[in-house]
Amino acid sequence: MNQILRNCLYYGASRVGELPFLRSRLAARAAIILFHEIQRDCQSELMTGTAVSLFEYSLDWLQRGGWSIVSLDECLEKLARNDRSRRYAVLTFDDGYRDNVSVALPILERHNAPFMMYVPTGAPTRTMQTWWLGLRKLFLSRDKVAIDALGRQFHCSDIRSKTSALTEVTRWVHQDYRRGAMLAPTFKQNGISLAALNDEYFLDERELGILARHPLASIGGHTASHAALATLDEPSARAELADNRGYLENLLQFPVRHVAYPYGGFRACGPREERLVTEVGFQTAVTTRQGRLHDHTVNHFALPRIGFSSRSGFTARMSGIIEVVQAP
CATH class of the missing domain: 3.20.20.370 (Glycoside hydrolase/deacetylase)
Known part of the structure; x- marks a missing residue:
């Protein structure tokens, strides 16, 4: 809706x-x-x-x-x-x-x-493999984000577009929870450590x-x-x-x-x-x-x-x- x-x-x-x-x-x-x-x-x-x-x-x-x-x-x-x-x-x-x-x-x-x-x-x-924290960090730190597992590239230079993109990818993961693990290569390519995010949050x-x-x-x-x-x-x-x-x-x-x-x-x-x-x-x-x-x-x-x-x-x-x- x-x-x-x-x-x-x-x-x-x-x-x-x-x-x-x-x-x-x-x-x-x-x-x-x-x-x-x-x-x-x-x-x-x-x-x-x-x-x-x-x-x-x-x-x-x-x-x-x-x-x-x-x-x-x-x-x-x-x-x-x-x-x-x-x-x-x-x-x-x-x-x-x-x-x-x-x-x-x-x-x-x-x-x-x-x-x-x-x-x-x-x-x-x-x-914990906190894919949701990794995605948040990814969209916060970049204006151009490629999610290879989804086959999508997002151009998001402001908070509104970043929030919308994050919501879309999160919804995609929730359609099949095993998709969270598919994001690991993207996090690695972008230098995002889930362990460090766990420590922060x-x-x-x-x-x-x-x-x-x-x-x-x-x-x-x-x-x-x-x-x-x-x-x-x-x-x-x-x-x-x-x-x-x-x-x-x-x-x-x-x-x-x-x-x-x-x-x-x-x-x-x-x-x-x-x-x-x-x-x-x-x-x-x-x-x-x-x-x-x-x-x-x-x-x-x-x-x-x-x-x-x-x-x-x-x-x-x-x-x-x-x-x-x-x-x-």
């Missing part, structure tokens, strides 16, 4: 969803909200994360609207007890970005807001250990290499989950009971992955499938989350009207 049309839909839906009679009919019991990077200057990062202003707006909106921001464990416990005294929001951050601590944590502390960070082994160990083991002791923080798994599990054979997919859990528990010295599927859509995880998660010993798994939690019968191994990139997108999704608009 064209971005302008999408923004118009979200804006209209957000206003309609605020009507009292619809709010009561569409009200959810809880919602799990998805973040990645929290950026002070989104333009300089080609609009790849959440702006500080939008992050603060979302927390203010929740608390003004009577949502109680709680840990994932508390949220699911409230749902299990059919506690209808409040609506509950869970804040989650995927991948373990440094700015989750340097930028987001002071805001979270100000709001006394618990949060979950899902961490893949390859982030703190600097071994992700918490290291010492920093993660410090964060894990913060009273607001919980740490969950995110597989060993951030692979789309559905693209792997079963032994490999199980190892991705088990090795990541073992690594984090050894590093942090406490149980790791929750996990987020990398990518998290229907092409990246399904019933097989839900079974593997339970076999490895995780108690919950979150996806990137859009949705809120309505009652205790929710599947704990395919929990939906709310992702958004604008104020209107956030309020439209939290109001529930988008679920109605997009329903088949």
Whole structure:
């Protein structure tokens, strides 16, 4: 869908969803909200994360609207007890970005807001093949970019054209997650080190250990290499989950009971992955499938989350009207 049309839909839906009679009919019991990077200057990062202003707006909106921001464990416990005294929001951050601590944590502390960070082994160990960071660096550093695996050449001399090109290549990778590995020769030709980018963008083991002791923080798994599990054979997919859990528990010295599927859509995880998660010993798994939690019968191994990139997108999704608009 064209971005302008999408923004118009979200804006209209957000206003309609605020009507009292619809709010009561569409009200959810809880919602799990998805973040990645929290950026002070989104333009300089080609609009790849959440702006500080939008992050603060979302927390203010929740608390003004009577949502109680709680840990994932508390949220699911409230749902299990059919506690209808409040609506509950869970804040989650995927991948373990440094700015989750340097930028987001002071805001979270100000709001006394618990949060979950899902961490893949390859982030703190600097071994993850972060093709998305490589692409960002490539487009930021050059006005002419050839993506041989895609058979495309991009001429992009300003932030808008760079952002558009990055979005196009990212969408191409997401159509088949194995394409990320096909970008390695391009990165090598352009002198881009994914290990160096990992070091720049992700918490290291010492920093993660410090964060894990913060009273607001919980740490969950995110597989060993951030692979789309559905693209792997079963032994490999199980190892991705088990090795990541073992690594984090050894590093942090406490149980790791929750996990987020990398990518998290229907092409990246399904019933097989839900079974593997339970076999490895995780108690919950979150996806990137859009949705809120309505009652205790929710599947704990395919929990939906709310992702958004604008104020209107956030309020439209939290109001529930988008679920109605997009329903088949």
